[in-house]
Amino acid sequence: MSKSLIIAEKPSVAADIARVLGNFTKHTDYFENDQYVVSSAVGHLLELAIPEEYEVKRGKWSFANLPVIPPHFDLNPIEKTSSRLKLLSKLIKRKDIDTLINACDAGREGELIFYYILRHVGTNKPVKRLWLQSMTPDAIREGFTKLLDNSEVQSLAEAAVSRSESDWLVGINGTRAMTAFNSQEGGFHKTTVGRVQTPTLAILVEREEKIKKFRPQDYWEIHATFAASNGNYNGKWFDEKFSKDKVNQELKPERLWEQKKAEVIRDKCQGKPGQVNEESKPSKEICPLLYDLTSLQREANSRFGFSAKTTLGLAQALYEKHKVLTYPRTDSRALPEDYIATVKDTVQSLGNTDYGKFAQQILASNWVIPNKRIFNNAKISDHFAIIPTSLNPAKLNEAEAKIYDLVTKRFLAIFFPAAEFLITTRITRVENEPFRTEGKVMVNPGWQAVYGKSAKLDDLEDDTTLAAITPGESVITEEINVIANQTRPPARFNEATLLSAMEGAGKLVEDEELRAAMSAKGLGTPATRAAIIEGLVFENYLQRVGRELHPTAKAFSLITLLRGLKIPELISPELTGNWEFQLRQIEQGHLKRTAFMEKIAAMTSHIVEQAKTHRGETIAGDFSLLKSPCPKCGGIVHETYKKFQCQKCDFALWKILAGRQFEIDEMETLITQREVGPLQGFRSKMGQSFNAIIKLTDTYEMKFDFGNNDENHEEVDFSNQVALGKCPKCNHAVYEHGLQYVCEKSVGATRTCNFKTGKIILTRPIEREQITKLLETGKTDLLTKFISKKGRPFSAYLVRNADGKIGFEFEQKAPKKTTETKTKQSKGKTASKAAS
Structure with a gap:
């Protein structure tokens, strides 16, 4: 009896489908009944590869072998999931399987996973498409009654393959070309770029540049308190003749740019009567749109x-x-x-x-x-x-x-009516100077009732009730103050605002319906934007500081390079947004895949050619002057594209060491204190990441210090340090030493104790004050941003165990019906082990 093979994207989905369809026998990694065999991939099982005859065995990072644009791509099994690929290949080739059903996630990447499996196996068996919007049993059953013919999703598969191949071409060629450029003077300086990642990074770098160049301006506001018969209310002076300036966003009607002018108005109005007029207008606010992933x-x-x-x-x-x-x-x-x-x-x-x-x-x-x-x-x-x-x-x-x-x-x-408000604008005129007060009364909460709102007065100016006035009432200016202020730089991006900028192809569009209309030309797709941000963090182009995203020195260096090489394709959000729009056109059958790939190949060749053409040239950029004088001659140290170079003598330090680029403040510390660290993110020649302290030698060279050079030497001198606390094992003093906090008796030739704990534990720097608290009380504060060996962030306390070892203690959320918070201590794993 012939059967259909259902291939899901993940094992959990395969299990759900088998449960809903019923009467299956479970085998190793697949289910079977009289009608179906159900199995799954485990995400992507295959990756693009250059055909053997076009691959360069040696010198792939050389300009001589670039660009790499093969006429077609091979597929290589991903090693860690190769057993699953072999199983699916075997099932597809079974003689009793006459139909294949693609049950991978209903989107571009799901289509790509299935398409690559099919191509790898090389089968001609007919294919149907299960398209699920929901994973409820009813939705799954209904989906099997409405299976699509594979031809109906052919254009989606073409877009998926085009996305995959274009990312490979631009990413591989761009990365190899930029690495070759940056490695011209020796060493190997891997410089990763991506078709979507790099323009996204450019958005953050451009914002950071604006922040650095920002110069605050002083301005003044005039705030008054007026006494009316029913109570006091506040008002703010404003310029009635103000018109919005599209260029200078800092100009606002309530701002005065001369203190003297503000003080003249204050003195003029102090204690004087004012005439009041107000106007109330109804206003409605509709519920925001339903969520897509990005919103x-x-x-x-x-x-x-x-x-x-x-x-x-x-x-x-x-x-x-x-x-x-x-x-x-x-x-x-x-x-x-x-x-x-x-x-x-x-x-x-x-x-x-x-x-x-x-x-x-x-x-x-x-x-x-x-x-x-x-x-x-x-x-x-x-x-x-x-x-x-x-x-x-x-x-x-x-x-x-x-x-x-x-x-x-x-x-x-969204099904509720609009929220209704009564917005009151009150103008108080004192000595012909206008002061504005605005109040907002919720008349009907409408959709906001779902969020717990009810009809109440909501004063826009402050939290007090707007005192009522009678028509034509005269009030007294009871208090009036000139408030000094300064303009503020643009805010740094957090993930919420960066997602908005990506959706609008670099433009921060406030109106959500307009932004939705622009999203077809956004950077990436809702499904890929999270991975793009994580990729930038992983490659150390971005750092999370609280909720903000800060571009690193490595990010500035890359964008400077691409600007200098005149490669707008890799830094322009608008251009990249157009590529995404064209992928959407392929999905919809409005653009041929071949036409798109020809443009990507031309773009790839241009990127490589620009890097080749500028070989040996200095890249210009907006570089810094270090505050610290040259340690060799006292001259001024300039930052250049590759180095920190003294303008007076031959002192120079490379900006990149072991694959890690130094931040300006790190270099300042190294020059002034002759050491900096411990620092993370270095990579060995074998690609392993490591932490180290960097020291500046007497000959002005950078040297790694791993803190283990005291193993068989004389005692370490801690006399110039302040102890952090008492060792939990032997009660001697604990000090900073190299990459660790150590007992004074655990280092040197005559060691009698083994207490040590890392300054960095699971990628998180441990502050001195936390070690002091740990030694004194047995427990640190709750520390965030540890990263597990599986790459997952977590929070924990560091605690001192009875045996003197340092371990983790995890915070547990209180049960819903109690306020008690319980903790549990990790078993058998110590923080000192995690740090090693």
Whole structure:
């Protein structure tokens, strides 16, 4: 009897499909019944490779062998998942399998995973496509009744392959060309670039440059307090003749740029009567659109501090594991026009949950009706907006519950009427000088009721109630002050604002509906933006500082290089956004894949040619002067593209050492104190990362210090240090030493103790004050941003165990019905081991 082979993207999805279809026998990594065999990939199983006859065995980082543009690509199995590929190949080739069903995630990357498997095996068996928007049992069963013919997703596969090949061509050739350029004077300075990563980085670097160049300007505001018969209220002076300046955004009607002028107005109005006029106008505010992935990531970052990667993982778990959200990797913020009945069922299912009050109100008021802002086929791509399913959630963790709550409240709120306000603008005129006061009264909360809002007075100026006045009433200027202020530099990007900028191809568009219209030309896709940001952090182009994203010295160096080589294709968000738009056109069948790839090949050749043409040239840039004088002659040390160079003598230090670029402040410390560190991010010739202290020798050369040069020598002199505390093992003093905090008796020739703990534990620097607290009290504060060996961030306390070893203690969230917080101590793993 012939059977169909169903291939899912992940094992969990294969298991769900088998559970829904029923009557399966489980084998190793696949399920089988009389009609189907169900198995899965484990993400990508194959990667692009240069065909053997075109691959360069030696000198691939040389200009002589660039560009690499093969006429076609081979596929190589990814080693760690090769066993799964062999299993799928065997299943596909089974004689009783006559049809293949692609059940990978319904999007570009899911299509690519399946397409590459098919190409690798080389089968001609017919293919059907399972296209799921939801993982509920009903949605899965319905999906099998509406299987697509493979020809219906052929253009999606072509776009997926084009994305994969274009990223390879630009990434490999760009990285090799920039590395070759940066390695001309010796050493190996790997310089990674990417078709989407690098323009995204350019957005951050450009913002940082504006911040560095920013010079604050003084301005003054005049704030007054007026006494009326019903109480006091506040007002702010403003220029009635002000007109907005599109160039200078700092000009605002309430700002005065001369202190004397502000003081004249203050003196003129002090204690004088004022005449009041006010106007009240009704105003409405509609609910924001439903979430796509990017808007959900922005909101979760703003409200909870979740990274884009974290939000994507949570949304994927709510879709795939809990089945309470629809497909999350979407760029659509509308629903299909034939989805009204499904929405009503979903609202009905929420009737017995914590959201029941609002769900019942929607159904009772018949608010789920055709509405082009919500139900609009023209605003849907492969997937529709993220909404809850008809399944009620159970056993969600705290983070998952937060994301579910965001989506569910937005889903309910969008069917509610607009929130209604009465906005009052009050002008108080004193000695012909106008002062403005604004108040906002919520008349009807509308959709904001879902978020706990109710009709109340909300004064825009402060938290006090706006005192009522009678028409034509005269008031007294009771108090008036000139408030000094300064203009502020542009804010650094956080993940929320960077996602917005990526969505708008570098433009920070505030209006969400306009931004949605521009998203077709954004940088990357909703599904890839989190990985783009994480890639920049991994390559040390970005650092997370609190919620902000800071470009590193390495980032500035790369963008300086690309500007100097005149390669706008790799730094222009607009150009890259156009490439993404063309990939979308391929998906829709409006552009031939061959035409797109010809443009990518031409772009690749141009990148390499520009690097070759500028060989041996100095790259100009906006470089710094160090504050510290040259340690050799006292001259001025200039930063150049490659070095920190004295202008008076031959003193020079490379900016990059063992693959790591120095920040300006690190170089300042090295020159003034003759050592800096411990620093992270160095890489050995074998590619292994390591930490080290850098010392400046007597001959002005940089030297690694790993803190282990005292093993068999005389005692270490700690006399010029202040002890951090008492050793938990022998009660002697603990000091800083090299890369560690050590007991004074654990170093030198006559060691009698072995207490040591790293200054960096799981990539997190441990501050001196935390070690002092640990030694005194047995426990540090809760420390964030440890990175596990699997690459996951976590928070923990460092604690002193009874045996004197240092371990982790993890914070546990209190159960919902108690405020008690419990902790559990890790077993068998010490922080000192983690640091080694």
